[in-house]
Amino acid sequence: MEAQAQAAPGSLVKISLRLGSETHSVTSNEGILSEQLVSAKEQSMSIFKEYITRHNVRNDVPDELAESSSEDDADINEKPHVKSKKTKIN
Numbered sequence: 001m002e003a004q005a006q007a008a009p010g011s012l013v014k015i016s017l018r019l020g021s022e023t024h025s026v027t028s029n030e031g032i033l034s035e036q037l038v039s040a041k042e043q044s045m046s047i048f049k050e051y052i053t054r055h056n057v058r059n060d061v062p063d064e065l066a067e068s069s070s071e072d073d074a075d076i077n078e079k080p081h082v083k084s085k086k087t088k089i090n
Contacts, residue, residue: 012027012028012029012036013026013027013028013029013033013036013037013039013040014026014027015027015040015044017044017047017048019047019048019051020055022051024047026040026043026044026047027040028040028043
């Protein structure tokens with residue numbers, strides 16, 4: 001059983017990521033295969049996070065758009081509430 005848990009000599013996890021025009025390589029050769037995969041996943045997630053942060057669209061919205069949408073909401077709330085007529089069934 002111990003032989004199954006040990007990494008085979010020369011085992012290596014190698015990942016190449018192509019994000020747009022960027023290419024990233026992740027390698028891991030420390031420990032058993034499952035540990036290598038966990039390490040490679042952590043490194044990959046870090047690369048993804050950095051890529052998304054660099055290429056993310058602006059989160060801030062101009063004040064003009066925010067004000068006009070709040071005015072539209074106020075107009076909708078000012079409309080009188082209309083009760084629906086119920087029909088009586090005899």
